[in-house]
Amino acid sequence: MKSLLLKTGLGAGVAMMLASAAFADTTLTIATVNNGDMIRMQKLTDDFTAANPGIKLNWVTLEENVLREKVTADISTKGGQYDVLTIGTYETPIWGKKGWLVPLTGVDKVDDLLPAIRGGLSVEGKLYASPFYGESSFTMYRKDLMEKAGLKMPDAPTWDFIAEAARKMTDRANGVNGICLRGKAGWGENMAFLGATSNSFGARWFDESWKPQFDQPEWKKTLQFYIDLMKDAGPAGASGNGFSENLALFQTGKCGMWIDATAAASFVVDPKASQVAANVGFTLAPDAGLGKRGNWLWSWALAIPAGTKQADAAQKFVGWATSQHYLELVASKEGWANVPPGTRTSLYANPEYQKVPFAKMTLDSINSADPTKPTVKPVPYVGVQFVAIPEFQGIGTKVGEIFSSVLAGQTSVDDGLKQAQAFTMTQMTKAGYIK
Amino acid sequence: MATRHSQGIARLAVAPAVIVLFLWMIVPLVMTIYFSFLRYNLLNPDMDGWAGFSNFYYFITDESFPGAVFNTLALVATVIVASVAGGLGLALLLDQPFWGRGIVRLLVISPFFIMPTVSALVWKNLLMNPIYGLFAFLQQLVGITPLDWFAKVPLLSVAIIASWQWLPFSALIILTALQSLDEEQKDASAMDGARALSYFRYIVLPHLARPITVVILIETIFLLNIFAEIYVTSVGGLAGNLTYLVYFQGLLNFDIGEASAGGLIAVVLANLVSIFLVRIIGRNLEI
Amino acid sequence: MARQTSPQRKLIVTLIAWTIGILMFWPILWTILTSFKTEQDAVLMPQLFSTGWTFENFGIVQERSDYLRFAMNSIILAFGSTLLGLVFAIPAAWSMAFSPSKRTKDTLLWMLSTKMMPPVGALLPIYLIFKDYHWIDQHIPVLVIMFMLNLPLVIWMLFTYFKEIPVDILEASRMDGAGVWQELTRVLAPMALPGIASTFLLNVILAWNEAFWTLKLTDVHAAPLTVFIASYSSPEGLFWAKLSAASTMAIAPILILGWFSQKQLVRGLTFGAVK
Numbered sequence: 001m002k003s004l005l006l007k008t009g010l011g012a013g014v015a016m017m018l019a020s021a022a023f024a025d026t027t028l029t030i031a032t033v034n035n036g037d038m039i040r041m042q043k044l045t046d047d048f049t050a051a052n053p054g055i056k057l058n059w060v061t062l063e064e065n066v067l068r069e070k071v072t073a074d075i076s077t078k079g080g081q082y083d084v085l086t087i088g089t090y091e092t093p094i095w096g097k098k099g100w101l102v103p104l105t106g107v108d109k110v111d112d113l114l115p116a117i118r119g120g121l122s123v124e125g126k127l128y129a130s131p132f133y134g135e136s137s138f139t140m141y142r143k144d145l146m147e148k149a150g151l152k153m154p155d156a157p158t159w160d161f162i163a164e165a166a167r168k169m170t171d172r173a174n175g176v177n178g179i180c181l182r183g184k185a186g187w188g189e190n191m192a193f194l195g196a197t198s199n200s201f202g203a204r205w206f207d208e209s210w211k212p213q214f215d216q217p218e219w220k221k222t223l224q225f226y227i228d229l230m231k232d233a234g235p236a237g238a239s240g241n242g243f244s245e246n247l248a249l250f251q252t253g254k255c256g257m258w259i260d261a262t263a264a265a266s267f268v269v270d271p272k273a274s275q276v277a278a279n280v281g282f283t284l285a286p287d288a289g290l291g292k293r294g295n296w297l298w299s300w301a302l303a304i305p306a307g308t309k310q311a312d313a314a315q316k317f318v319g320w321a322t323s324q325h326y327l328e329l330v331a332s333k334e335g336w337a338n339v340p341p342g343t344r345t346s347l348y349a350n351p352e353y354q355k356v357p358f359a360k361m362t363l364d365s366i367n368s369a370d371p372t373k374p375t376v377k378p379v380p381y382v383g384v385q386f387v388a389i390p391e392f393q394g395i396g397t398k399v400g401e402i403f404s405s406v407l408a409g410q411t412s413v414d415d416g417l418k419q420a421q422a423f424t425m426t427q428m429t430k431a432g433y434i435k
Numbered sequence: 436m437a438t439r440h441s442q443g444i445a446r447l448a449v450a451p452a453v454i455v456l457f458l459w460m461i462v463p464l465v466m467t468i469y470f471s472f473l474r475y476n477l478l479n480p481d482m483d484g485w486a487g488f489s490n491f492y493y494f495i496t497d498e499s500f501p502g503a504v505f506n507t508l509a510l511v512a513t514v515i516v517a518s519v520a521g522g523l524g525l526a527l528l529l530d531q532p533f534w535g536r537g538i539v540r541l542l543v544i545s546p547f548f549i550m551p552t553v554s555a556l557v558w559k560n561l562l563m564n565p566i567y568g569l570f571a572f573l574q575q576l577v578g579i580t581p582l583d584w585f586a587k588v589p590l591l592s593v594a595i596i597a598s599w600q601w602l603p604f605s606a607l608i609i610l611t612a613l614q615s616l617d618e619e620q621k622d623a624s625a626m627d628g629a630r631a632l633s634y635f636r637y638i639v640l641p642h643l644a645r646p647i648t649v650v651i652l653i654e655t656i657f658l659l660n661i662f663a664e665i666y667v668t669s670v671g672g673l674a675g676n677l678t679y680l681v682y683f684q685g686l687l688n689f690d691i692g693e694a695s696a697g698g699l700i701a702v703v704l705a706n707l708v709s710i711f712l713v714r715i716i717g718r719n720l721e722i
Numbered sequence: 723m724a725r726q727t728s729p730q731r732k733l734i735v736t737l738i739a740w741t742i743g744i745l746m747f748w749p750i751l752w753t754i755l756t757s758f759k760t761e762q763d764a765v766l767m768p769q770l771f772s773t774g775w776t777f778e779n780f781g782i783v784q785e786r787s788d789y790l791r792f793a794m795n796s797i798i799l800a801f802g803s804t805l806l807g808l809v810f811a812i813p814a815a816w817s818m819a820f821s822p823s824k825r826t827k828d829t830l831l832w833m834l835s836t837k838m839m840p841p842v843g844a845l846l847p848i849y850l851i852f853k854d855y856h857w858i859d860q861h862i863p864v865l866v867i868m869f870m871l872n873l874p875l876v877i878w879m880l881f882t883y884f885k886e887i888p889v890d891i892l893e894a895s896r897m898d899g900a901g902v903w904q905e906l907t908r909v910l911a912p913m914a915l916p917g918i919a920s921t922f923l924l925n926v927i928l929a930w931n932e933a934f935w936t937l938k939l940t941d942v943h944a945a946p947l948t949v950f951i952a953s954y955s956s957p958e959g960l961f962w963a964k965l966s967a968a969s970t971m972a973i974a975p976i977l978i979l980g981w982f983s984q985k986q987l988v989r990g991l992t993f994g995a996v997k
Binding site for chain 3 (some may be wrong): 446447467533546554560599602608610621659694698706713
């Protein structure tokens with residue numbers, strides 16, 4: 001037994017080392033996130049390698065949080081492990097400013113990019129990451145359930161309407177929850193939703209002198225509203241639900257409404273994956289009459305780290321993956337509804353794409369988000385559902401954990417806000433923002 | 436038997452392993468101690484210089500710190516109690532003659548082979564999910580509102596997953612020990628009532644003291660730093676242990692200074708636990 | 723079995739044992755069953771079996787990630803690190819068992835205590851060293867880390883096993899005029915082999931399932947199945963069946979190895995606890 005195992009092990013080892021010695025001329029290592037659009041791109045890369053025979057692609061596909069850990073560790077230590085990174089509108093301005101990213105030169109028709117998205121990925125006019133897809137958030141709802149509740153969804157709903165509708169739609173005996181919202185802890189999970197929502201309630205993360213604002217009434221209103229609504233009309237286990245969990249719930253008909261990423265739209269109207277595909281309506285994210293809506297702005301984008309030795313090949317690849325040609329390639333193979341959304345003006349001008357049911361609402365949502373003026377009151381930061389400072393990952397996740405535990409019923413709203421205030425205060429003091 | 440010559444060879448034989456382990460311990464340790472006194476954040480290279488004891492101060496005064504220490508110890512204790520008690524029961528059962536013993540033994544030890552990440556994912560999504568999970572379905576069958584495991588009883592949920600993984604290990608070790616008892620003595624276990632009980636109390640249990648000590652030792656080593664189960668089920672905010680807190684500072688905040696300080700505090704805690712353990716082992720396990 | 727058991731009793735024990743066995747195995751069985759369902763069936767609870775068995779999930783998983791490469795890396799890392807561990811541990815454990823000194827006990831306990839260090843604390847130093855020497859995602863350096871990780875346990879297991887080997891036999895064979903080599907191959911090896919085999923298997927299992935260091939220190943070339951599963955931990959929408967398929971693929975090799983070698987595994991798994 002043992003000697004057999006031994007031989008297998010050694011044999012395999014030798015074979016592996018020989019195999020890894022045989023490389024093509026240039027190998028690009030691409031770190032990417034495991035979402036549907038990125039996976040689809042991996043399948044379509046033959047189109048790229050056929051045009052660039054000297055370039056071989058290696059994929060590191062990871063879950064969002066693991067990806068972020070590895071990419072951040074690599075770039076901040078100048079590791080040079082990856083040639084192309086998948087990062088978001090949060091990292092790009094910070095890293096671009098530090099000189100950790102190579103300015104992009106090979107991007108197809110830069111002026112065609114949606115201004116809001118392009119702005120979020122640029123530092124002083126230079127584009128540091130090319131958007132693969134862009135998203136805002138909006139309200140998805142079940143037309144049939146809305147009708148059953150005797151209500152009509154307005155084009156621009158208020159939070160009061162959403163709350164009323166959610167409570168009326170809830171029918172827990174039949175497994176229907178009026179509303180599904182994110183509750184899983186994480187700055188990119190529940191805090192993306194709560195951060196954007198708090199903007200519409202007039203709250204802000206920091207005042208002009210970087211003092212945390214969780215002790216202010218606006219935050220209390222936001223959190224109380226969210227907790228009450230979820231208690232009355234949310235699904236069981238909400239404190240563990242992130243984007244993908246809620247998507248599954250909505251697809252299986254367990255949610256009346258769902259306020260989340262516009263990128264979810266193509267999944268909920270796909271009859272192969274969604275049992276409610278025929279009954280989904282889309283409308284803007286709600287507001288509270290203060291002039292800001294609760295929708296965020298995000299883009300997964302491709303960037304090139306300054307440490308790469310294959311910058312030229314990487315530029316070529318980023319150019320290809322975010323080009324108009326790529327959109328057409330996806331459309332020809334998978335249909336227009338599956339094209340990565342939210343990056344190019346020309347896509348929304350395309351009459352074929354306008355037929356997609358969520359196209360207009362996505363564009364309107366993206367255009368109505370303003371990362372440079374995200375809140376009702378003035379703030380010293382940019383970013384709608386995040387604060388573009390390096391410390392935010394830690395702070396956002398911790399505050400997300402606290403709010404998630406409030407949702408789980410382990411902490412009261414007041415205690416939660418107090419803890420969030422204290423933690424953020426300490427972190428900001430430690431980092432030198434508050435003297 | 437131990438002549439001076441053979442003593443020399445013996446030292447020589449131990450040396451490579453000792454040197455390797457010493458390096459493995461000392462290099463990261465020295466670097467960690469050094470980092471723990473620095474202002475060192477990967478995301479903020481402009482901040483540098485000596486930090487004095489401030490990293491330690493921030494880590495200890497973090498409001499999650501006392502909870503994390505408690506969770507660390509509570510997890511170790513719960514899982515050990517559950518897996519030793521369950522393992523003992525399982526071992527006694529598997530030691531009985533019955534049909535299909537070999538197959539049942541395979542079924543029972545299987546959880547030990549499963550990656551912690553996979554078992555956490557499976558328990559989280561397929562079993563404990565309050566809507567799609569198997570437990571929720573069973574609870575609904577008997578008319579109970581499904582329990583939202585990771586929200587309501589996060590620490591217990593993690594402990595259940597870990598106990599499931601470690602139960603086979605303790606069952607196997609205890610079973611091996613049981614089977615080394617004399618067959619003749621064992622016949623007594625087939626007897627009923629008081630004699631069987633006192634047999635168990637005075638013969639079996641003392642015989643099992645050593646294997647149980649070993650189980651406790653090995654499981655403590657692994658459970659002190661349990662991470663995948665907490666990370667995957669995302670209960671870090673509710674039931675995070677020290678390892679999770681260090682992870683939070685190191686890989687979310689990228690505050691290497693504070694993470695290093697936290698790591699050192701975790702080492703101190705681990706050493707306290709191990710001193711405690713060594714005292715029991717010293718009594719139970721002659722080396 | 724010389725024991726007398728009444729058939730009723732045996733029947734009852736059989737029922738209880740099977741119930742518990744199936745309960746313990748249920749999460750694994752459920753995962754395997756789910757992996758053959760369609761996504762829609764996977765979330766319908768009352769259904770034990772799928773309406774239509776499908777291999778589709780495995781196909782999707784394979785299309786997304788090159789399973790064989792990950793599996794091969796798992797084999798290289800788990801077996802390689804364990805073999806390396808044995809090379810260092812056998813002489814060490816041997817000499818500690820047969821020529822113990824006053825410090826042997828302390829040495830052993832110290833070795834074990836190195837395993838109590840929280841890996842997150844040591845990650846950055848190791849990561850920086852790896853980065854400087856371009857070791858990230860290289861087989862040998864990652865293998866060496868895993869070797870050091872499990873070395874204390876390998877030594878401990880072997881030590882406790884060797885300790886059980888009666889010294890008298892050694893002395894007897896010496897009196898017969900056997901040389902060191904003969905002593906080693908004829909007398910000791912047969913007695914030590916079960917312990918070595920069991921140590922080997924236990925550590926292959928532990929190394930196979932090591933998910934912290936492998937995840938941080940590998941990307942593509944050296945990435946084992948723990949990295950493979952990390953790309954399935956939260957995909958989009960309905961993913962129970964695909965997750966189950968990926969899980970099944972990640973655990974199958976080690977589960978099968980464990981089943982086939984459980985006798986050898988158990989034999990030495992006493993840690994000196996059995997007299």
